[in-house]
Amino acid sequence: MSGKLIVFEGVEGCGKTTQLQRCQEWLVGQDSPEWFQRFAISLVVTREPGGTQLGCELRQLLCEDNKALSDSAELLLYAADRAQHVKEVLKPQLASGAIILCDRYTDSTIAYQGYGRGLSLSLIDQLNSIATGGLESNLTLWLDVDVEVGLARTKNRGRLDRIEQANLEFHQRVQWGYTELAKAYPQRIVQVDSSGSVENVQQQIRLVLSQHFSQWYPD
DSSP: OOOEEEEEEOSTTSOHHHHHHHHHHHHHSTTOOHHHHHHOSOEEEEETTTSSHHHHHHHHHHHSOOTTOOHHHHHHHHHHHHHHHIIIIIHHHHHTTOEEEEEOOHHHHIIIIIIITOOOHHHHHHHHHHHHTTOOOSEEEEEEOOHHHHHHHHHHHSSOOTTTTSOHHHHHHHHHHHHHHHHHOTTTEEEEEOSSOHHHHHHHHHHHHHHHHHHHSOO
């Protein structure tokens, strides 16, 4: 059985990291769904940037308050992180049949560096192709929330990272990027309303996962 790559995406404060953790607890906990117990060899949780040792070092450069980092340098650092992550973690784990829950992947680069920073979308597509070797997500959960609501959530958490400190217009462009991606790739991107409670959002995600697993591994 081949593995599946499930990615959590969205603007700052959308709740993706919390929801990914909740999914992990659900899938491996006492109430683990029968379909997961029947088919999953293992569950892997990872993130971009930071899913490898190299990625952890790159994450420091990308997320810390480094005003000197140019937009092009930012893009290339994300590509380097992804290339290492795909080779070292994603492809080997998928080949072993694992289910992977990944906090951000290629759509983040398109939304943030493409729509947000205004860098060439065709260049980003080329870099993503090189970094991933053609590996796409089997399912991307887009946690959709109003940008101002999401940013307010991040401020409540305390110190903001370099990306979170960007102006409102930047984050609005990022949100537009996700909207356009969801229109372009409805076969793999599922929109989840992330404006409600953690429990409500989690129930939406569980339903989507259950539906997809029944399609991926029919009885």
